[in-house]
Amino acid sequence: MSHDHSLNPETMPHNPEKATLEGKNKFLGLWFFLGGETVLFASLFGTYLALKNSTADGPTSEELFGLELVFLMTMLLLTSSLTSVYAMYHMKNNDFKKMQLWLGITGLLGIAFLGCEIYEFYHYIHEYGFTFRSSAFGSAFYTLVGFHGGHVLFGLCWLSAIMIRNAKRGLNLYNAPKFNTFSLYWHFIDVVWVFIFTVVYLMGKVG
Amino acid sequence: MSTAIAQKRSFAAVLWDYLTTVDHKKIGKLYLYGGGFFFLLGGLEALFIRIQLIKPENDFISAGLYNEMITMHGTTMIFFAAMPLLLGLMNAIMPLQIGARDVAFPFVNALGFWLFLFGGIMLNVSWITGAPDAGWTAYTPLSTSSPGHGVDYYVLGLQISGAGTLMGGINFLVTIVNMRAPGMTYMRMPLFSWTTFVISVLILFAFPALTVGLFLLMFDRMFGSAFFDVALGGNSIIWQHLFWIFGHPEVYILILPAFGIFSEIFATFAKKRLFGYTAMVFATILIAFLGFMVWAHHMFTVGMGPVTNSIFAIATMAIAVPTGIKIFNWLLTLWGGNITINSAMLWSLAFIPSFTIGGMTGVMVATSVADYQYHDSYFVVAHFHYVIVGGVVFGILAALHYWWPIMFRRILNEKLGKLAFWTFFIGFHLTFFIQHFLGLMGMPRRYWVFLEHQGLDMGNFISTIGAFFMTFGVLVFLYNAIYSWLKEEPAPQDPWDGRTLEWAVAQPVPHYNFKQLPLVRGLDALWIEKMEGNGKMTPAEPVGDIHMPNGSILPFIMSLGFFIAGFGFIYQTDTDFAYILLFGGMAIALICMLIRSLKDDHGYHITKEELEKEAD
Amino acid sequence: MVNNTKTNDFHKQQNKEEMKKQLITFATMIIFTIIAFLIVGSGMMSKMLAIPLLLVLALVQVAFQFYYFMHMKDKGHEMVAVMIYGGVWAAVLTVAALSLIIWW
Secondary structure, eight states: OOOOGGGSOSSOOSSGGGSSHHHHHHHHHHHHHHHHHHHHHHHHHHHHHHHTTOOTTSOOHHHHOOHHHHHHHHHHHHHHHHHHHHHHHHHHTTOHHHHHHHHHHHHHHHHHHHHHHHHHHHHIIIIIOOOTTTOHHHHHHHHHHHHHHHHHHHHHHHHHHHHHHHTTTOOOTTTHHHHHHHHHHHHHHHHHHHHIIIIIIIHHHHO | OHHHHHHHSOHHHHHHHHHHOOOHHHHHHHHHHHHHHHHHHHHHHHHHHHHHTSSTTOOSSOHHHHHHHHHHHHHIIIIIIIHHHHHHHHHHHHHHHHTOSSOSOHHHHHHHHHHHHHHHHHHHHHHHHOOOOSTTTTOTTHHHHOOSSHHHHHHHHHHHHHHHHHHHHHHHHHHHHHOOOTTOOGGGSOHHHHHHHHHHHHHHHHHHHHHHHHHHHHHHHHSOOOTTOGGGTOOTHHHHHHHHHHHHHHHHHHHHHHHHHHHHHHHHHHTSOOTTHHHHHHHHHHHHHHHTTOGGGGGGGGOOOHHHHHHHHHHHHHTHHHHHHHHHHHHHHHTTOOOOOOHHHHHHHHHHHHHHHHHHHHHHHHSHHHHHHHTTBHHHHHHHHHHIIIIIIHHHHHHHHHHHHHHHSOOOOHHHHHHHHHHHHHHHHHHHHHHHHHHHTTOBTTOSOOOSSSSOHHHHHHHHHHHHHHHHHHHHHHHHHHHHHHHSOOOOSSTTOOOSGGGGSOSSOOTTSOSSOBOOOSSSHHHHHHHTTOOSOOBSSOSOOEEEOOOOSHHHHHHHHHHHHHHHHHHTTTOTTHHHHHHHHHHHHHHHHHHHHHSOOOOEEEOHHHHHHHHO | OHHHHHHHHHHHHHHHHHHHHHHHHHHHHHHHHHHHHHHHHHTOSOHHHHHHHHHHHHHHHHHHIIIIITOTTSTTOHHHHHHHHHHHHHHHHHHHHHHHSOOO
16 A cells, blocks of 8 residues: 555545646656657558568468458457546546456457457468568568557556556555556557558558 | 765665666766767777778778778767767756756666666677678668678667667656746756757657667568568668668757757856847757658668659758758857857867858758769768767767766866867867868778778878877866866856856755755746846745655666567577577566566655755 | 535536547447448449548547547647657658658
8 A cells, every 4th residue: 555645635636647746747758658659650551551562472462351350350449449438437536446347348358359360360371371471561561460469468468467456455646647548558559450450451452 | 964975885885876776867977977988989999990991901900890890880879879978968967957856757767778778788799799790770681681690789789779768758858848847938948958858859759760670670680571671572772761760860869969058058158148049949949840851861872763852852951041040049149248268168169160061061962963972972971970070079078068067076177178179179170071072082981991092092091190189089088087086176066157057956966956946037047046146046835845766776677688688589590598588588677567567666755854954 | 525525526527428428439430440341341432532531531530539538639738749740740751751762
């Protein structure tokens, strides 16, 4: 438990995540980090766009991609974005149990998404022999989508760490910013996925 | 009181203190020590290059070693000398200038430093097995086909230190946005803090491109991907774009803080408010903005076509406008001022003509048609050394003389300072001015030898003599640092009759910086109080408890983990044994992150009573 | 104390209304996604028409994410917006460079 009483006030302020200087710093720091991540993913997208036709006589994007699985993955991730909004809604109402519940659902949806992605990669490798090393297109595809998957995985680890750590002590001004920064990060992962399903899969299917 | 204790402390205690510190002033010093060490290393490499080129067909070092020298010289100087020295100055001074007790993320700040240091060590470990030899730009396919592990060390070293720099950038941004003292509005911030802010934005947007570029290179070299492998449809130009999308903002990341430094020094030693403060701020922002849109001028000869080349040529020339605004503002700050000339001022004054020459040759190489002649010749070498040495290195040395009393409680010896300045200044122009002409006469850069009777002998000889002058200047500066530490008296607070907040801080600087946060009433906050006869800042708050962060060894261990994992990545292509290093190192780093996440760190409070007692 | 509960009620009401907007946002995003997949799945549009439309749909979705889910529309997000738009600008330049000026 925290010994600092200022972190456990009688009534929680309206925006507990931004009530302390540390909280404000975390909030801004994460947003700025996302600004940098935008360029990181843009570089990966640019590389992908440059190499998407370099199939080296391997399968092309039109032959590879199936829309059903991607649609399912998209729905999973979009929904997890909404559930994390719900979690923050309950954080602002100082309802810790419901927040944990919605965060838990967010995590499960994330795991399901990751499972689909692993299945998808496995499918490409074993059905089509389409690997990271088979062509420049392969390298670019797995790197871009894999970086996103890595971000999801990192987010899941982060989520479990803060959920387990704070399970018993409830919400206070020390951990509220942590939950909030996680939710921002999670939304950003969703933003990246919106571009991935549009630019990689849908545009890849159109040709 | 505290110095007496400091002197009695054992070496181990001091070492532990620095390994675990999260204090921005100590981290600033660590950056200066680390950056200074790599600066000497990079200088030594430069000296080897110049000795090799002292006469035609010299065989002082072998061709392979020469390639390693030029690669390591460039990489070391940019990433591990200039960057950390500037980050060190920012760490040490910027929070004081804006009236903050600390930076926004002290832990991350420490992590940034250790990542930089381990990245630098990683790069230099490569000397044992063969250093990178593909040039500091590591163009593919030269870098993907370079044998041995040299380029692998380059990739991992830069990746690790680059992550640290990115963290440093975010940290500075949040500090400046959230932690300015009461009354310190954006348009009252000293120029050095402004440039820190702007270059942090550049770091934030430029470094991710390098991160991705390095990942692609790493995947190609170590995991068999095909980004740059033409046989499988890869494309080498991707690397050039990613490298320069990072690389060009990088040169502004280096030069803008120097601009900030000169603005402080000119105002202080001319005893005048900086001329055109607002214009200076907007010129800085404009340079940063334009600096993002000109990267392809490094690639004029790649064959992007006349339209692209023209666009980038014009955008590049446009940067001369805000830069010119700055030059004129400095001159007008000096005009009619009550000027004191000391070492700090000498470096600053020498900067103006030196940098202007570099700027003019910059416009020359920006002319895309003419650039086909200059490209990859010594003309370009001369150009970028004029801006980087004449701008950044002069700036760092000026800043060291100027802020030395705050950072190390000594005033550097003036006689030694002037000796160092004049030898370095003369040596610098001897070395590089002649290189313009060598380049125009057709001497290509990066060549191991040149032939005699081609008109290049005398020029190269003069250039090498200049390099020795510069070496002498650097050694005198080092001697000065040690000499003043041992022989000079502790410096008084505010020895230069300063204008900005950092001179209002007590000496030695307490670890909480300000007992009471100052109330800032305008630009040149301290000067305003001096003019109104107060002589010191008005506090903005009563004496109260101060919240401070706890020190931690985790940043050091976490960086060590990444360092170990780096070796794993490099050697997993040779032996499976390396996977132990890879996974072991990553595990160490991740466990440190987990501990950081799980273990509450509320910091501690310095109580009001302790503060009042310390004042006595 | 009484005062406190009152403001709490007020904030709760406010949060509730906010949440309604979030649900509408979510519904719109789902619809947009379905439209995007339908366009491609049915093959009803030519490539020249489909690609710009897909990009527009994606951009609107992303704007919803940023402004509603991530609260960029709220006060106190000025600096945040500066940095995100800065990042977007750098991103646009990067993508444009890598898709337009790499010769083959």
